[in-house]
Amino acid sequence: MRDIDDFLTLVxxxxxxxxxxxxxxxxxxxxxxxxxxxxLWREVxxxxxxxxxEPISVPPDxxxxxxxACSLDGRPLEPISLVELARLRPDWxxxxxxxxxxxxQVGNGGARWYVAPEFGxxxxxxxNAGVATVEFVAMPSVMAATLPxxxxxxxxxxxxxxxxxxxxxxxxxAFGNPDxxxxxxxxxxxxxxxxxxxxxxxxxxxxxxxxxxYL
Numbered sequence: 001m002r003d004i005d006d007f008l009t010l011v012x013x014x015x016x017x018x019x020x021x022x023x024x025x026x027x028x029x030x031x032x033x034x035x036x037x038x039x040l041w042r043e044v045x046x047x048x049x050x051x052x053x054e055p056i057s058v059p060p061d062x063x064x065x066x067x068x069a070c071s072l073d074g075r076p077l078e079p080i081s082l083v084e085l086a087r088l089r090p091d092w093x094x095x096x097x098x099x100x101x102x103x104x105q106v107g108n109g110g111a112r113w114y115v116a117p118e119f120g121x122x123x124x125x126x127x128n129a130g131v132a133t134v135e136f137v138a139m140p141s142v143m144a145a146t147l148p149x150x151x152x153x154x155x156x157x158x159x160x161x162x163x164x165x166x167x168x169x170x171x172x173x174a175f176g177n178p179d180x181x182x183x184x185x186x187x188x189x190x191x192x193x194x195x196x197x198x199x200x201x202x203x204x205x206x207x208x209x210x211x212x213x214y215l
């Protein structure tokens with residue numbers, strides 16, 4: 001992780017008179033927009049499942065955007081929405097468990113789906129114990145003091161454009177420059193559009209799936 005102050009050098013040439021707190025706020029916002037739109041910040045958490053909802057551990061200074069995949073003991077599970085799950089299995093919150101805990105294998109050979117009953121948590125259905133491998137997209141938190149190295153090393157100019165645009169387009173600011181801000185904002189949007197497929201494809205450059213994994 002890289003200290004967020006390192007990103008100041010990407011914005012100050014465009015907005016030398018802007019206050020540092022303002023610049024840092026827009027750096028966080030640009031980085032969050034970048035990660036949310038491109039889905040390039042990918043993480044994996046390995047969780048010992050007890051059959052109950054378990055929290056997903058995210059890196060420091062980050063928040064979870066979307067769960068992209070989950071497997072239990074090496075078996076891939078399918079995502080399912082709470083609405084669809086309630087329709088298919090109304091008793092899903094108790095299914096597979098009793099007062100003594102949860103079975104390793106229940107109904108249909110074990111768990112079939114994963115769901116997020118609350119933000120930042122995951123549960124397998126039917127409820128099973130085991131080791132879950134959870135893949136997810138992350139983005140910087142609103143008060144992040146650090147950002148991933150790859151945002152600076154690979155996409156520093158893009159983050160700099162987005163943050164500079166936000167600073168320069170601040171309404172009624174003495175340090176504003178709407179004309180330059182608009183140019184940088186357009187360049188930021190163009191870069192994000194070009195990187196969206198890269199985030200879905202990953203570093204291996206495999207073809208993208210057409211089937212979504214949305215919770």
